[in-house]
Amino acid sequence: MLYLFRCSAVAIIYFCFLTGPADAAEVTTTHKNLTLNGRLMTAEGKSLKDGVVLLTHGTLAHNRMELIETLQKGLKERGLTSLAISLSLGLTKRTGMYDCKVPHRHRHEDALDEIGIWLNWLKAQGAGDIVLMGHSRGGNQTAWFAAERAPSEVKRVVLLAPATWNAERRVAGFKRSHKQPLQPVLDKAKKLVAAGKGDQMLKKIGVLYCPGTDVSAKSFVSYYKNEPRFHSPNHLSKIKVPVLVIAGAEDKVVRGLPKLVKPLADGKKVSLKVIAEAGHFFLDFFAEDVADAVAEFVAP
Structure with missing residues (x-):
């Protein structure tokens, strides 16, 4: 299908829509002379005013990886609009996995700045309540942002197999x-x-x-560097809104997450959901379980 390309500006934020199916649009914004990519999937009968989930991927990944795409579709089926972003990692209009041959100039903390840029973009579009959600390293970056920078529009946080750390x-x-x-x-x-x-x-x-x-x-x-904030559980007590941590029982990448989070989970401010048999990437039907958990968590 041929898509029509059109651009418009809101305040100082410039973004472009690649218009295709009414429920999905490729969107961009700018930051430090870089073009940032996002994919907005709108639930049927909904608009951004009804709320949105802002999704951040894991290490060197992107917003069209299998897990993120499946999650967006699953959230849409459950009436939730989502914006999945691709972190620039220092590259303009970056798509796909980061090519290891390309010299690395990006920093872990850059993601916090870009999450903030996308939040501003959403606010400029008139978005209602915002849920921050991140997977793996993106889960840590989401937790870090939520603990230190989250504006009042952020009402809930979902951390999917968020990264842990020790020296x-x-x-x-x-x-x-x-x-x-x-x-x-x-x-x-x-x-x-x-x-x-x-x-x-x-x-x-x-x-x-x-x-x-x-x-x-x-x-x-x-x-x-020696940075305790790489350890996602360290942020939980500092996040002011309700947090849902989702772990895969068979996760071989972020090992022992349920044990680390369980003592902090009171079922109110911090909740823990362990998905039986799921690995780190929640493949196949496990992504549906994740979408179910998110929908239940954000329900009024």
Whole structure:
């Protein structure tokens, strides 16, 4: 199908609609000279004024990955409008998985800024109550944003298999993935950042899931510094609105999440839903279970 491209502006936020099916639109906004991509799926008979779920994906992923697409469809079937965003990771109009061969200049905290940009976009469109939702690393970034920056329009937060963290696992994970000890590289990167040379590239060091790739000093420090806020449960007590944490009982990526969250879950301010047999990506019918849990959580 040929889609008609049209652009309009609201205040200082510029966005474009790729008009296709009435219930789905590709939308964009801008931030730091970058074009950010989002996909807005509107529930039948609803508009943004009726509320929206803002979805953020996980590490180096995008808004058309299987889990996010399935969730958007599932939420729509349950009468919930959603906006799934693709974090730029420092690239304009980024689509698809991040190519590991592309030098890494992005930072973990950049996502918080972009979540805020999209919230402003939604407010400019007249959106009603907003639910923040994120998966994996995006779950941590969502929790971090909700704890420190969430405006009054955010009424609820859903964290889907949100990332956890501890210092020892950070060290072991880097050595396992990148075949070298973390501390010497981190020390070098920190010195460069302190000297105002954070943009300098560390050649063939590797970062996250990308072994042997080039990464800037400030990007490396962002992902590997000693930062307790990488541990999503640490944010739960600081989020002022109700929070739902959804865990997969067979999650082999974010291990032990139910055990970490259960002591904090009172069923009112913080709720925990464990989906039996589900893995980290909630494939197949498990995404339907997630959509059910979200719909129940946000119901009036």
